[in-house]
Amino acid sequence: MARGNQRDKAREKNQKEMAGKKAKNTLSGTEFAKEKENVAAIMRAKQAAAEAKRVAEGAAKK
Structure with missing residues (x-):
């Protein structure tokens, strides 16, 4: 009975x-x-927000 807990x-x-x-x-x-x-x-809403953020950062750099 060595394998009782098998x-x-x-x-x-x-x-x-x-x-x-x-x-x-x-x-x-x-x-x-x-x-x-x-x-x-x-996901479309997140992508739109990310794109708007990129556009805003791009406009701020110019």
């Missing part, structure tokens, strides 16, 4: 591996599309 060790190892894996997408098709569009809108 099952416990394997269970711990498996839990660590499962914790590190990426969760699967649980959204439906329409929910996923809406979420994707929301993220895209946020």
Whole structure:
């Protein structure tokens, strides 16, 4: 019975591996599309703000 804790060790190892894996997408098709569009809108707003900042810094240097 030298390997009495083998099952416990394997269970711990498996839990660590499962914790590190990426969760699967649980959204439906329409929910996923809406979420994707929301993220895209946020990124467009960030890009517009960054471009405005670059333009403002460029105008200040001249």
